[in-house]
Amino acid sequence: xTIPSPDGxxxxxxxxxxxxxADTRTATPAKLPSVLVIHENRGLNPHTExxxxxxxxxxxxxxxxxxxxxxxxxxxxxxxxGELFSKLDPVKRQADFLAAAQxxxxxxxxxxxxxxxxxxxxxxxxxxxxGVMGADLAAAAPFYxxxxxxxxVPKIKAAVMVxxxxxDKNLMTNWPAQEGELKKNKIKYEGRxxxxxxxxxxxxxxxxxxxxxxxxxxxxxxxxxxxxxxRDVA
Numbered sequence: 001x002t003i004p005s006p007d008g009x010x011x012x013x014x015x016x017x018x019x020x021x022a023d024t025r026t027a028t029p030a031k032l033p034s035v036l037v038i039h040e041n042r043g044l045n046p047h048t049e050x051x052x053x054x055x056x057x058x059x060x061x062x063x064x065x066x067x068x069x070x071x072x073x074x075x076x077x078x079x080x081x082g083e084l085f086s087k088l089d090p091v092k093r094q095a096d097f098l099a100a101a102q103x104x105x106x107x108x109x110x111x112x113x114x115x116x117x118x119x120x121x122x123x124x125x126x127x128x129x130x131g132v133m134g135a136d137l138a139a140a141a142p143f144y145x146x147x148x149x150x151x152x153v154p155k156i157k158a159a160v161m162v163x164x165x166x167x168d169k170n171l172m173t174n175w176p177a178q179e180g181e182l183k184k185n186k187i188k189y190e191g192r193x194x195x196x197x198x199x200x201x202x203x204x205x206x207x208x209x210x211x212x213x214x215x216x217x218x219x220x221x222x223x224x225x226x227x228x229x230x231r232d233v234a
Contacts, residue, residue, distance in 0.1 A: 001063070003103045008095035009088075013073065014065035015049045017056040018109065031111040033138070033230035034061040034104040038097060038118025038125050040203070042081035043067060043074035047205035048119075058223055060230075061110055065100040067093050067121075085121075097125055098132060105136060113138040113230035116158075117222060119202060120144055123163075130158045139229035141222040144168055144199050147178035153185045159229045160189040163218045165197030165211075192221060 001016040018032070035055045039048040044066035055062035068074050071084045105114045115138055116126040123145020130140045131152025143163045148156065160182065164171050175191065182189045194201060194217065200209035202218055 002069075003065070003100050005096045005099035008092040008099060009070035011069060012065045012067070012096040012100055013069040014063050014100060015044060015052055016061070016063045017052050018061050019056050019059055030059075031109060032059060032061050033113040033115065033226065034063065034107065034110045035226065036097070036101050036104060036114060036116045036118075036126075036129075037062055037064040038116065038122030039064065039067070040119050040200075041085050041121040042078045043085060045074055045078060045081065045205070047203060048122075054219075060115075060226070061104065061107065063100060063104055065097055067096065069096070094125065094128060094132075098129060101129060101133060101137070111230070111232065115139040115141070115226045115230050117141040117226075118143065118145060120200065127160075128152070130156045130160055133158070139226050141225055143202050143218065144171055146171075147174060147181070150181050153181045153187065156182075156185070156187050159225065160187060161221065161225045162189065162191045163202075163222075164191070164193050165199060165201045165214070166193050166195050167197060168199040171199070190221075190225070192218065194218065 002011050002013045005012050037052045048064050052062040052064040068084050074081050116129050118126045123142035126140045126142040127148040131148040134155050135157040137158040139159045141161045194214035197211045197214045201211040202215045204210045
């Protein structure tokens, strides 16, 4: 899937997945909420594609863009992907993901509600998009990401669930200030701090960081948060 991004690198490619009907083996006709899945600072690797598939299995449209689209795409290796990632213009990079989110919101097979989640870089960008998109973002669930710029926090209309590992020293040091800004601006939020968990605890493709127990807890909470804030209630 290729999305135009006139304010970014011109376009961004990504992996789009939507649930299928068990009866017809075709895409479900239902209008579903959508999730933008934002990778770590190494491009759209197989792990991030798998997370997008997990959302589709939970009855969401999901799109995982590749920040490396303009430099040839994810190279099949996280180290090389990280090298390419570091060369991108950060302003254009954010514009690419904003274009992807707006594309999701406009899809005819969506219900107009978009959520964002991401990991490391993707967590920080989820927070940034919450500050940029205002009411166009229904919910965000950033995993171990940098906080929204304080000047952008008042613009947040999304419900925000922050996931941090208790052993993630840098982000935990900044968490009180992050929470303080959310409280001060009366943003609907929850902060979830996971014991015995380091930066990257959700990523089952990196065993040295992965925490099976807390990753499962964070996933369950994220699904409940997105369901609560993106589906129409009869």
